[in-house]
Amino acid sequence: MRLRCLTPLLLLSAWSLPSIAQERPEPAPAELSEATGDERVDPDETGTPAVPLDEIRRYVAVYNAVKQAYVEPVEDADLMQSAIRGLLLDLDPHSVYLDKADAEDFDDNARGAYEGVGVELQRLPDGTLQVIAPIDDTPAARAGLRAGDRIVAIDGEALQADESDSSAPLRGAAGTQVRMTIEREGRDTPLEVTITRETIRITSVRSRMLEPGYGYVRVAAFQADTASDFATQVDALKSQAGGQLRGLVIDVRSNPGGLLTSAVQIADELLEDGEIVATRGRLAISDASFSATAGDRLGGAPVVVLVDAGSASAAEVLAGALRDNDRARVVGSRTFGKGSVQTVLPLDNGDSVKLTTARYYTPSGRSIQAQGIVPDVVLKAENGEGAPVRPTFSEASLPGHLQGDDEALAGKNAGEVLDGTRYIDAALAELKRAAATAAAPSR
Incomplete structure (x- = not known):
């Protein structure tokens, strides 16, 4: 996949919304060079830093090992998706890979209308979701969710460490219900909260x-x-x-x-x-x-x-x-x-990278x-x-x-x-x- 454009969308929120787009020319693909000493991928004319070939070879070796020896077959697309997400995982809490559906959700949020419960979330490394803030006059606010709450399970399924969009698990058609297990500071036992999703039209x-x-x-x-x-x-x-x-x-x-x-x-x-x-x-x-x-x-x-x-x-x-x-x-x-x-970088397949x-x-x-x-x-x-x-x-x-x-x-x-x-x-x-x-x- 190539970057469709380098689009600086200035995002300033705990979960980040897209803002201003400025089109720039698409960068040319990098070419491999067999230089002496430290072999690297040459920077392209946009000034992208070179990538050591040794690191690329190391990745390919691990990739091949998984393909050949893992206990069950793994699709190439799944491996590549995991690798791409892994590039961003350890950078900071706000850099994330967004598939096409998640990227479209960000656009919906910017317009102030989407279907869900109305809460801003931050995914933690263990997969749980920390509530940054419930949005005024939404199902989440009316149900009593608070900033600082941690959602540890949805519909009885414990959240696992993955890198999907923070808000995706709570999205769904208006009128459907979602059950959350919530840990709250000062409580010894988790809360069980059932919320009916609505079309969220935020009055800001x-x-x-x-x-x-x-x-x-x-x-x-x-x-x-x-x-x-x-x-x-x-x-x-x-x-x-x-x-x-x-x-x-x-x-x-x-x-x-x-x-x-x-x-x-x-x-x-x-x-x-x-x-x-x-x-x-x-x-x-x-x-x-x-x-x-x-x-x-x-x-x-x-x-x-x-x-x-x-x-x-x-x-x-x-x-x-x-x-x-x-x-x-x-x-x-x-x-x-x-x-x-954060800057949102759209990719040519409809996905996006949100990068600090x-x-x-x-x-x-x-x-x-x-x-x-x-x-x-x-x-x-x-x-x-x-x-x-x-x-x-x-x-x-x-x-x-x-x-x-x-x-x-x-x-x-x-x-x-x-x-x-x-x-x-x-x-x-x-x-x-x-x-x-x-x-x-x-x-």
């Missing part, structure tokens, strides 16, 4: 007035229409407030991310100038910088961004951009810490990979009895994650999942303090 933005003059916008995911929906709903809140808001809470708790462009556009709606985010990788095409254009839709009214351990990737981009430009206060718990960008190609950096020049964003005001989660929750949920807890520049230890400094309205009340209190400070006359 909701809004309401918290108090006269103080608006609230919930951003559940970053999709193609999220930025325009955000602008529309902010304008509606302004109208309700008589033309100008006194302040705005933006809630991105348990928001797993999505399209980078949507996060950038929302930040641009609230910034007069300044950098929003930068991406840097090994290839020049991975390097990009996004800056704000003039025009603040809120006219300088204070902003608070509410985050938690389920706020990942594009959600972290938004929080980091507004905080680093002194445009917003961040309230909640340390965020997930996914500071990497860059890290992203907040305007202060800081990478939050495996660290997350520490809020200005830290809120603590409590269990039903009022006892504090022991946090363990972060990018740093994923096996094989990319190392951060100044990485927090997994399970020690991880954030907490903040469910419930009381955290909105805390964000509103912080917003009122900011509004009072802004309104106070200077001396």
